[in-house]
Amino acid sequence: MLKASELRLTFNPGTPIETQALRGMSLEIPTGQFVTVIGSNGAGKSTFLNAVSGEQRVDSGKIEIDGIDMTRQPVWGRARHVARVFQDPLAGTCEDLTIEENMALAKMRGERRGFSFAVKPALREEFRAQLSTLGLGLENRLSDRIGLLSGGQRQAVSLLMAALQPSRLLLLDEHTAALDPRTAAFVLELTVRIVAEHKLTTMMVTHSMRQALDVGQRTVMLHQGRVVLDVSGKEREGLDVHHLLDMFEKVRGEKIDDDALLLG
Amino acid sequence: MSLYTLLGALEIGLIFSLVALGVYISFRLLRFPDLTVDGSFPLGGAVAATMIAAGHDPFTATIAATLAGAVAGLLTGWLNVSLKIMDLLASILMMIALYSINLRIMGKPNVPLITEPTVFNLLQPEALADYVFRPLLLVLVVLAVKLALDAYFSTQSGLAIRATGSNARMARAQGVNTGMAILAGMALSNALVGLAGALFAQTQGGADISMGVGTIVIGLAAVIVGESLLPSRKLYLATIAVILGAIVYRFFIALALNSDFIGLQAQDLNLVTAVLVTVALVVPRLRAHWSGKKGA
Ligand SMILES: Nc1ncnc2c1ncn2[C@@H]1O[C@H](COP(=O)(O)OP(=O)(O)OP(=O)(O)O)[C@@H](O)[C@H]1O
Ligand SMILES: [Mg+2]
Numbered sequence: 001m002l003k004a005s006e007l008r009l010t011f012n013p014g015t016p017i018e019t020q021a022l023r024g025m026s027l028e029i030p031t032g033q034f035v036t037v038i039g040s041n042g043a044g045k046s047t048f049l050n051a052v053s054g055e056q057r058v059d060s061g062k063i064e065i066d067g068i069d070m071t072r073q074p075v076w077g078r079a080r081h082v083a084r085v086f087q088d089p090l091a092g093t094c095e096d097l098t099i100e101e102n103m104a105l106a107k108m109r110g111e112r113r114g115f116s117f118a119v120k121p122a123l124r125e126e127f128r129a130q131l132s133t134l135g136l137g138l139e140n141r142l143s144d145r146i147g148l149l150s151g152g153q154r155q156a157v158s159l160l161m162a163a164l165q166p167s168r169l170l171l172l173d174e175h176t177a178a179l180d181p182r183t184a185a186f187v188l189e190l191t192v193r194i195v196a197e198h199k200l201t202t203m204m205v206t207h208s209m210r211q212a213l214d215v216g217q218r219t220v221m222l223h224q225g226r227v228v229l230d231v232s233g234k235e236r237e238g239l240d241v242h243h244l245l246d247m248f249e250k251v252r253g254e255k256i257d258d259d260a261l262l263l264g
Numbered sequence: 265m266s267l268y269t270l271l272g273a274l275e276i277g278l279i280f281s282l283v284a285l286g287v288y289i290s291f292r293l294l295r296f297p298d299l300t301v302d303g304s305f306p307l308g309g310a311v312a313a314t315m316i317a318a319g320h321d322p323f324t325a326t327i328a329a330t331l332a333g334a335v336a337g338l339l340t341g342w343l344n345v346s347l348k349i350m351d352l353l354a355s356i357l358m359m360i361a362l363y364s365i366n367l368r369i370m371g372k373p374n375v376p377l378i379t380e381p382t383v384f385n386l387l388q389p390e391a392l393a394d395y396v397f398r399p400l401l402l403v404l405v406v407l408a409v410k411l412a413l414d415a416y417f418s419t420q421s422g423l424a425i426r427a428t429g430s431n432a433r434m435a436r437a438q439g440v441n442t443g444m445a446i447l448a449g450m451a452l453s454n455a456l457v458g459l460a461g462a463l464f465a466q467t468q469g470g471a472d473i474s475m476g477v478g479t480i481v482i483g484l485a486a487v488i489v490g491e492s493l494l495p496s497r498k499l500y501l502a503t504i505a506v507i508l509g510a511i512v513y514r515f516f517i518a519l520a521l522n523s524d525f526i527g528l529q530a531q532d533l534n535l536v537t538a539v540l541v542t543v544a545l546v547v548p549r550l551r552a553h554w555s556g557k558k559g560a
Contacts, residue, residue, distance in 0.1 A: 053437065077439075118423040
């Protein structure tokens with residue numbers, strides 16, 4: 001379970017380019033829930049995910065995962081609990097390492113790394129079996145440098161890597177955005193399968209309203225560093241893309257009014 | 265070239281292949297431009313020569329020199345990781361600090377080893393001449409280091425260091441403490457350089473405060489020459505390439521200095537190095553250019 005309470009984060013405070021990226025952002029995700037996150041550019045989605053993963057320190061607020069306070073933990077300290085797939089396919093893998101070395105790295109996510117060989121025969125078989133489920137022929141290319149793979153292939157491997165080791169939270173930040181439509185659909189399908197298979201608590205940022213509603217059990221909308229919409233269950237089932245777009249426009253309008261009031 | 269100069273070149277080439285392996289770890293695996301080596305090479309020499317001159321066992325002295333190198337690398341890493349000083353600058357600071365430290369250790373600008381025992385003359389069998397035995401022993405040492413490095417960098421811990429250099433953000437997301445990985449890699453790199461310095465002092469008749477000048481350039485030259493001789497991203501091939509690079513480089517230098525018709529002298533060494541590195545940098549690009557044309 002993720003519990004983020006009252007997160008605040010300001011970039012470049014006290015300068016003309018000051019940006020309040022998170023303004024009292026709170027969100028609770030029960031164990032096993034798959035949440036999709038939407039919001040306009042600059043709403044604070046990536047900042048929120050970065051705060052949860054530890055890449056950005058919050059100015060105030062509290063981040064707990066399964067009751068453990070993570071607020072002050074560095075990225076590598078949280079990695080035991082948090083798995084990630086980045087938007088940029090190049091970011092989630094080490095291009096200089098082979099496919100199996102990348103997977104071996106992920107297999108030990110958050111654990112002590114000792115002096116035994118990273119890729120052992122038994123592990124190699126496990127990786128081969130995992131890769132063959134992708135149907136991309138990668139099971140025969142274990143010792144190829146991962147830099148030789150296409151973006152879609154790398155993203156698919158990244159997803160497998162995220163699930164090699166149990167995690168309490170999976171973070172996906174527009175992880176299909178850099179892919180062509182067919183590959184994106186494939187990676188999304190794979191995501192749904194892996195999340196279901198491992199019953200992962202998941203937060204997925206997307207710009208596609210369709211995706212946001214089709215996938216997962218709950219959808220939240222961020223605006224100006226806060227949750228402005230949170231739908232699940234029956235209410236969500238009744239929603240359509242244009243409903244969502246309407247709400248999108250509405251909250252945006254309201255928020256602008258809010259600010260106008262404040263400024264006035 | 266006589267057999268004697270040939271073996272001499274091989275000997276120095278092998279010693280510098282340890283430097284080159286160290287430079288490969290910092291520059292290539294960690295992507296940390298580390299100039300500490302100009303200080304940790306003479307540091308190794310200073311520690312070994314001073315200890316041997318004071319009557320310590322040469323093996324103990326060599327190990328101590330290696331550890332001293334590791335500490336120097338650790339400090340450079342610490343300046344960068346904990347004090348957030350830019351990598352190149354951190355290593356320059358360490359390099360100049362080591363100049364004073366090395367003088368302190370030696371107590372004078374040079375410590376000769378003429379009659380003292382060394383790891384070489386202690387192990388040398390009666391039947392072999394010293395100039396034959398030294399390169400022979402060094403081949404074994406370098407081979408052992410190479411195999412140990414290949415093995416280490418395919419362990420979980422070694423993989424974490426390579427991942428840190430290749431994609432630190434990803435490494436952290438996988439739970440790698442990248443700060444510690446940098447410290448470990450820098451310590452390992454400079455330990456090898458310290459070892460090289462200790463062996464150099466024991467083959468060249470002592471340590472000298474200026475023995476470190478240009479070490480980094482020679483190390484880099486070896487890495488670059490090696491990579492153009494044997495381009496490969498596979499680690500066990502890359503380490504061979506780097507070792508070959510160091511030896512080939514040394515042969516070229518010996519050749520250039522020994523060919524009367526070119527008329528080069530010892531003081532032209534740095535110029536020869538610069539030309540060699542330039543050629544080694546340009547050749548792969550020309551090769552790519554030509555093969556590109558063929559393909560078109
Ligand atoms: N490192 C940074 N330094 C300064 N400002 C930043 C930084 N990262 C984000 N911001 C600002 O914080 C705000 C929130 O950005 P964030 O990236 O979280 O938005 P987002 O919801 O992910 O948007 P998008 O849909 O475009 O990815 C933006 O105004 C952005 O310009
Ligand atoms: Mg974003």
